[in-house]
Amino acid sequence: MRRQLMGEFDFIARHFRPLAGRGAMELRNDGATMSLPEGGELVLSSDTMVEGLHFLPDDPPYTVAQKLLRCNLSDLAAMGSRPQHYMLNVSVPSGRHYNEDWFTRFAAGLAADQKQYDISLLGGDTTGSPSPLMLNVTILGSVRQGEALRRDGAQPGDGVWVTGSLGRAALGLQVRLGKLNGGKTSLVEAYRVPTPRIGLSLYGIVSAAMDISDGLLQDCGHIAEESGVGITLFEEELPFAPEVMAHMETHREMILLGGDDYELLMTCPVTQEAALQAHCKEHDVPLTKVGTVREGRGVAMLDKQRRPINFSRTGWQHF
Ligand SMILES: [Mg+2]
Structure with missing residues:
Protein backbone atom coordinates (compact mmCIF):
# COMPACT_ATOMS: atom_id res chain seq x y z
CA MET A 1 0.00 0.00 0.00
CA GLN A 145 -8.85 -28.36 -11.61
CA GLY A 146 -10.19 -27.91 -15.14
CA GLU A 147 -13.79 -27.41 -14.06
CA ALA A 148 -14.18 -23.69 -14.71
CA LEU A 149 -17.22 -22.89 -16.87
CA ARG A 150 -16.40 -21.24 -20.20
CA ARG A 151 -18.06 -19.36 -23.04
CA ASP A 152 -16.83 -21.52 -25.88
CA GLY A 153 -18.70 -24.81 -25.52
CA ALA A 154 -22.13 -24.04 -27.01
CA GLN A 155 -23.22 -26.52 -29.69
CA PRO A 156 -26.02 -26.30 -32.29
CA GLY A 157 -29.15 -27.81 -30.78
CA ASP A 158 -28.38 -26.69 -27.21
CA GLY A 159 -31.00 -24.64 -25.41
CA VAL A 160 -30.26 -21.09 -24.17
CA TRP A 161 -31.22 -20.49 -20.54
CA VAL A 162 -31.24 -17.58 -18.13
CA THR A 163 -31.67 -17.38 -14.36
CA GLY A 164 -33.98 -14.93 -12.59
CA SER A 165 -35.76 -12.21 -14.52
CA LEU A 166 -34.49 -9.53 -16.88
CA GLY A 167 -34.85 -5.81 -17.44
CA ARG A 168 -35.40 -4.62 -13.88
CA ALA A 169 -31.99 -3.01 -13.44
CA ALA A 170 -32.15 -1.25 -16.82
CA LEU A 171 -35.49 0.30 -15.85
CA GLY A 172 -34.22 1.01 -12.34
CA LEU A 173 -31.49 3.20 -13.77
CA GLN A 174 -34.09 5.10 -15.81
CA VAL A 175 -36.08 5.68 -12.63
CA ARG A 176 -32.94 7.03 -10.96
CA LEU A 177 -32.29 9.35 -13.89
CA GLY A 178 -35.86 10.64 -13.75
CA LYS A 179 -36.63 9.20 -17.18
CA LEU A 180 -39.29 6.65 -16.26
CA ASN A 181 -42.63 7.75 -14.93
CA GLY A 182 -44.36 5.41 -12.52
CA GLY A 183 -41.34 3.11 -12.11
CA LYS A 184 -41.36 1.18 -8.87
CA THR A 185 -38.64 1.56 -6.23
CA SER A 186 -38.06 -2.20 -6.47
CA LEU A 187 -36.61 -1.51 -9.93
CA VAL A 188 -34.10 0.91 -8.38
CA GLU A 189 -33.27 -1.73 -5.80
CA ALA A 190 -32.57 -4.24 -8.60
CA TYR A 191 -30.25 -1.73 -10.24
CA ARG A 192 -28.40 -1.03 -7.02
CA VAL A 193 -28.21 -4.51 -5.51
CA PRO A 194 -27.99 -7.40 -7.98
CA THR A 195 -28.29 -11.04 -6.94
CA PRO A 196 -25.23 -13.00 -8.06
CA ARG A 197 -26.07 -16.65 -8.71
CA ILE A 198 -23.19 -18.17 -6.83
CA GLY A 199 -23.47 -21.62 -5.30
CA LEU A 200 -24.62 -23.58 -8.35
CA SER A 201 -22.54 -26.53 -9.56
CA LEU A 202 -23.08 -26.59 -13.29
CA TYR A 203 -19.87 -28.16 -14.55
CA GLY A 204 -20.77 -31.13 -16.74
CA ILE A 205 -24.34 -29.85 -17.13
CA VAL A 206 -24.11 -26.62 -19.14
CA SER A 207 -22.04 -26.31 -22.31
CA ALA A 208 -21.27 -22.58 -21.94
CA ALA A 209 -21.91 -19.92 -19.32
CA MET A 210 -21.42 -16.24 -18.60
CA ASP A 211 -23.18 -13.57 -16.61
CA ILE A 212 -25.39 -10.91 -18.17
CA SER A 213 -23.87 -7.49 -17.61
CA ASP A 214 -24.11 -5.80 -21.02
CA GLY A 215 -27.56 -7.12 -21.90
CA LEU A 216 -28.93 -10.45 -23.07
CA LEU A 217 -28.46 -9.79 -26.78
CA GLN A 218 -24.90 -8.54 -26.55
CA ASP A 219 -23.84 -11.20 -24.06
CA CYS A 220 -25.37 -13.95 -26.20
CA GLY A 221 -23.16 -12.51 -28.92
CA HIS A 222 -20.10 -13.28 -26.78
CA ILE A 223 -21.10 -16.93 -26.37
CA ALA A 224 -21.97 -17.21 -30.07
CA GLU A 225 -18.64 -15.75 -31.10
CA GLU A 226 -16.53 -17.76 -28.67
CA SER A 227 -18.35 -20.98 -29.54
CA GLY A 228 -18.51 -20.38 -33.32
CA VAL A 229 -22.31 -20.75 -33.41
CA GLY A 230 -25.44 -18.67 -33.91
CA ILE A 231 -28.14 -18.07 -31.30
CA THR A 232 -31.87 -17.45 -31.75
CA LEU A 233 -33.81 -15.88 -28.88
CA PHE A 234 -37.60 -15.76 -28.54
CA GLU A 235 -39.07 -12.54 -27.16
CA GLU A 236 -42.17 -14.26 -25.80
CA GLU A 237 -40.05 -16.63 -23.70
CA LEU A 238 -38.04 -13.92 -21.93
CA PRO A 239 -38.70 -13.76 -18.17
CA PHE A 240 -39.97 -10.29 -17.24
CA ALA A 241 -41.53 -9.38 -13.91
CA PRO A 242 -44.92 -7.58 -13.95
CA GLU A 243 -43.20 -4.35 -12.86
CA VAL A 244 -41.14 -4.59 -16.07
CA MET A 245 -44.01 -5.68 -18.32
CA ALA A 246 -45.86 -2.55 -17.18
CA HIS A 247 -43.36 -0.50 -19.23
CA MET A 248 -43.07 -2.79 -22.23
CA GLU A 249 -45.08 -0.60 -24.55
CA THR A 250 -43.05 2.54 -23.91
CA HIS A 251 -39.60 1.03 -23.24
CA ARG A 252 -39.54 -2.22 -25.21
CA GLU A 253 -36.08 -1.85 -26.73
CA MET A 254 -34.54 -0.77 -23.43
CA ILE A 255 -36.10 -3.77 -21.69
CA LEU A 256 -35.13 -6.26 -24.39
CA LEU A 257 -31.54 -5.05 -24.58
CA GLY A 258 -31.39 -4.54 -20.83
CA GLY A 259 -28.14 -4.59 -18.93
CA ASP A 260 -26.82 -4.80 -15.38
CA ASP A 261 -28.96 -7.90 -14.74
CA TYR A 262 -26.14 -10.06 -13.35
CA GLU A 263 -28.13 -13.19 -14.06
CA LEU A 264 -26.51 -16.29 -15.53
CA LEU A 265 -26.74 -16.98 -19.25
CA MET A 266 -26.12 -20.61 -20.16
CA THR A 267 -26.36 -23.03 -23.02
CA CYS A 268 -27.29 -26.60 -22.22
CA PRO A 269 -27.52 -29.79 -24.26
CA VAL A 270 -31.08 -31.12 -24.41
CA THR A 271 -29.89 -34.29 -22.64
CA GLN A 272 -28.86 -32.20 -19.61
CA GLU A 273 -31.93 -29.97 -19.39
CA ALA A 274 -33.60 -32.02 -16.68
CA ALA A 275 -30.40 -31.93 -14.60
CA LEU A 276 -30.12 -28.15 -15.05
CA GLN A 277 -33.73 -27.62 -14.03
CA ALA A 278 -33.45 -29.91 -11.02
CA HIS A 279 -30.24 -28.26 -9.84
CA CYS A 280 -31.63 -24.74 -10.10
CA LYS A 281 -34.86 -25.77 -8.39
CA GLU A 282 -32.90 -27.31 -5.55
CA HIS A 283 -31.10 -23.97 -5.09
CA ASP A 284 -34.29 -21.94 -5.47
CA VAL A 285 -32.98 -20.19 -8.58
CA PRO A 286 -35.63 -19.33 -11.21
CA LEU A 287 -34.69 -20.64 -14.64
CA THR A 288 -36.13 -20.01 -18.11
CA LYS A 289 -35.35 -21.37 -21.54
CA VAL A 290 -35.18 -18.38 -23.87
CA GLY A 291 -33.70 -19.64 -27.10
CA THR A 292 -31.68 -22.16 -29.05
CA VAL A 293 -28.16 -22.49 -30.38
CA ARG A 294 -27.95 -23.00 -34.16
CA GLU A 295 -25.35 -23.38 -36.86
CA GLY A 296 -24.09 -20.10 -38.24
CA ARG A 297 -23.14 -16.78 -36.70
CA GLY A 298 -24.68 -13.95 -34.72
CA VAL A 299 -27.71 -13.50 -32.50
CA ALA A 300 -31.28 -12.95 -33.63
CA MET A 301 -34.27 -12.18 -31.44
CA LEU A 302 -37.66 -13.17 -32.87
CA ASP A 303 -40.91 -11.44 -31.90
CA LYS A 304 -44.19 -13.19 -31.11
CA GLN A 305 -44.84 -13.68 -34.83
CA ARG A 306 -41.35 -15.16 -35.14
CA ARG A 307 -40.06 -12.22 -37.15
CA PRO A 308 -36.55 -10.90 -36.41
CA ILE A 309 -36.59 -7.75 -34.29
CA ASN A 310 -34.45 -4.90 -35.63
CA PHE A 311 -32.87 -2.92 -32.86
CA SER A 312 -31.50 0.60 -33.21
CA ARG A 313 -28.50 -0.45 -31.09
CA THR A 314 -27.03 -3.78 -30.12
CA GLY A 315 -26.09 -3.42 -26.50
CA TRP A 316 -26.25 -1.64 -23.29
CA GLN A 317 -24.57 1.58 -22.33
CA HIS A 318 -24.55 2.19 -18.62
CA PHE A 319 -25.55 5.85 -19.15
MG1 LIG B 1 -19.03 -11.12 -16.69
Missing part, protein backbone atom coordinates in the same frame (compact mmCIF):
# COMPACT_ATOMS: atom_id res chain seq x y z
CA ARG A 2 1.49 3.34 -1.04
CA ARG A 3 1.17 6.40 1.06
CA GLN A 4 -0.71 8.87 -1.07
CA LEU A 5 -3.47 9.97 1.21
CA MET A 6 -2.97 11.92 4.39
CA GLY A 7 -3.64 9.48 7.16
CA GLU A 8 -3.99 6.58 4.77
CA PHE A 9 -2.94 4.06 7.37
CA ASP A 10 -5.53 5.31 9.84
CA PHE A 11 -8.14 5.29 7.08
CA ILE A 12 -7.38 1.69 6.22
CA ALA A 13 -7.26 0.68 9.87
CA ARG A 14 -10.63 2.23 10.60
CA HIS A 15 -12.59 1.11 7.58
CA PHE A 16 -10.92 -1.93 6.08
CA ARG A 17 -8.93 -3.76 8.77
CA PRO A 18 -12.14 -5.08 10.37
CA LEU A 19 -12.96 -6.69 6.99
CA ALA A 20 -9.63 -8.47 6.62
CA GLY A 21 -9.75 -12.23 6.54
CA ARG A 22 -7.39 -15.12 7.05
CA GLY A 23 -4.26 -14.62 4.95
CA ALA A 24 -4.61 -10.82 5.02
CA MET A 25 -2.40 -10.60 8.12
CA GLU A 26 -4.50 -7.64 9.26
CA LEU A 27 -3.39 -5.67 6.17
CA ARG A 28 -0.06 -4.98 7.90
CA ASN A 29 2.25 -6.41 5.21
CA ASP A 30 3.09 -5.82 1.56
CA GLY A 31 0.81 -8.58 0.41
CA ALA A 32 -1.37 -11.43 1.53
CA THR A 33 -1.51 -15.19 1.24
CA MET A 34 -4.33 -17.39 0.08
CA SER A 35 -4.69 -21.13 0.35
CA LEU A 36 -6.62 -23.20 -2.14
CA PRO A 37 -8.59 -26.35 -1.46
CA GLU A 38 -6.82 -29.60 -2.37
CA GLY A 39 -7.09 -30.17 -6.12
CA GLY A 40 -8.39 -26.68 -6.69
CA GLU A 41 -7.21 -23.95 -9.01
CA LEU A 42 -7.47 -20.20 -8.60
CA VAL A 43 -10.20 -18.27 -10.44
CA LEU A 44 -9.77 -14.50 -10.65
CA SER A 45 -11.88 -11.71 -11.99
CA SER A 46 -11.79 -7.94 -11.70
CA ASP A 47 -14.38 -5.19 -12.08
CA THR A 48 -14.10 -1.43 -11.75
CA MET A 49 -16.92 0.94 -10.93
CA VAL A 50 -16.52 4.62 -11.76
CA GLU A 51 -18.71 7.32 -10.26
CA GLY A 52 -21.01 8.71 -12.93
CA LEU A 53 -20.61 5.63 -15.11
CA HIS A 54 -21.52 2.64 -12.98
CA PHE A 55 -23.11 4.34 -10.02
CA LEU A 56 -24.45 7.80 -9.23
CA PRO A 57 -22.73 10.16 -6.80
CA ASP A 58 -25.79 10.17 -4.52
CA ASP A 59 -26.32 6.40 -4.51
CA PRO A 60 -26.18 5.07 -0.94
CA PRO A 61 -22.58 4.05 -0.10
CA TYR A 62 -23.93 0.83 1.44
CA THR A 63 -25.43 -0.33 -1.87
CA VAL A 64 -22.47 0.97 -3.91
CA ALA A 65 -20.35 -1.44 -1.86
CA GLN A 66 -22.81 -4.27 -2.40
CA LYS A 67 -22.95 -3.71 -6.15
CA LEU A 68 -19.17 -3.58 -6.35
CA LEU A 69 -18.84 -6.94 -4.65
CA ARG A 70 -21.83 -8.54 -6.37
CA CYS A 71 -20.73 -7.65 -9.93
CA ASN A 72 -17.52 -9.47 -9.14
CA LEU A 73 -19.30 -12.36 -7.44
CA SER A 74 -21.47 -12.71 -10.52
CA ASP A 75 -18.35 -13.16 -12.67
CA LEU A 76 -17.19 -15.97 -10.41
CA ALA A 77 -20.66 -17.52 -10.58
CA ALA A 78 -20.33 -17.46 -14.35
CA MET A 79 -17.06 -19.37 -14.01
CA GLY A 80 -18.66 -21.93 -11.72
CA SER A 81 -16.34 -20.86 -8.94
CA ARG A 82 -16.73 -20.61 -5.19
CA PRO A 83 -15.58 -17.13 -4.06
CA GLN A 84 -13.15 -16.88 -1.13
CA HIS A 85 -11.52 -13.45 -0.95
CA TYR A 86 -11.24 -10.08 -2.65
CA MET A 87 -8.80 -7.24 -3.13
CA LEU A 88 -10.10 -3.66 -2.98
CA ASN A 89 -8.67 -0.55 -4.62
CA VAL A 90 -10.22 2.84 -3.97
CA SER A 91 -9.22 6.18 -5.53
CA VAL A 92 -10.88 8.99 -3.64
CA PRO A 93 -11.37 12.54 -4.99
CA SER A 94 -10.70 15.21 -2.35
CA GLY A 95 -13.07 18.00 -1.45
CA ARG A 96 -16.17 15.94 -2.17
CA HIS A 97 -18.69 14.08 -0.04
CA TYR A 98 -16.59 10.91 0.10
CA ASN A 99 -15.67 11.46 3.74
CA GLU A 100 -15.36 9.34 6.87
CA ASP A 101 -19.10 8.97 7.13
CA TRP A 102 -19.41 7.84 3.51
CA PHE A 103 -16.72 5.21 3.96
CA THR A 104 -18.16 4.02 7.26
CA ARG A 105 -21.39 3.21 5.44
CA PHE A 106 -19.50 1.80 2.44
CA ALA A 107 -17.56 -0.55 4.75
CA ALA A 108 -20.82 -1.61 6.39
CA GLY A 109 -22.13 -2.67 2.97
CA LEU A 110 -18.97 -4.66 2.36
CA ALA A 111 -19.24 -6.28 5.79
CA ALA A 112 -22.85 -7.34 5.20
CA ASP A 113 -22.05 -8.99 1.88
CA GLN A 114 -18.87 -10.58 3.22
CA LYS A 115 -21.09 -12.32 5.75
CA GLN A 116 -23.76 -13.23 3.22
CA TYR A 117 -21.33 -14.70 0.70
CA ASP A 118 -18.69 -15.97 3.12
CA ILE A 119 -15.79 -13.99 1.68
CA SER A 120 -13.19 -11.68 3.22
CA LEU A 121 -10.84 -8.85 2.27
CA LEU A 122 -7.24 -9.78 1.52
CA GLY A 123 -5.72 -6.40 0.67
CA GLY A 124 -5.65 -3.60 -1.85
CA ASP A 125 -4.66 0.00 -2.21
CA THR A 126 -5.96 3.46 -1.39
CA THR A 127 -5.04 6.60 -3.33
CA GLY A 128 -6.29 10.09 -3.98
CA SER A 129 -7.88 10.81 -7.35
CA PRO A 130 -7.99 13.95 -9.50
CA SER A 131 -11.08 12.49 -11.16
CA PRO A 132 -14.26 10.76 -9.94
CA LEU A 133 -14.40 8.14 -7.19
CA MET A 134 -13.09 4.87 -8.61
CA LEU A 135 -13.64 1.51 -6.98
CA ASN A 136 -12.04 -1.71 -8.09
CA VAL A 137 -12.42 -5.22 -6.76
CA THR A 138 -10.48 -8.28 -7.78
CA ILE A 139 -12.32 -11.36 -6.63
CA LEU A 140 -10.54 -14.60 -5.90
CA GLY A 141 -12.08 -18.02 -5.78
CA SER A 142 -11.45 -21.59 -6.76
CA VAL A 143 -12.76 -24.47 -8.83
CA ARG A 144 -11.69 -28.07 -9.07
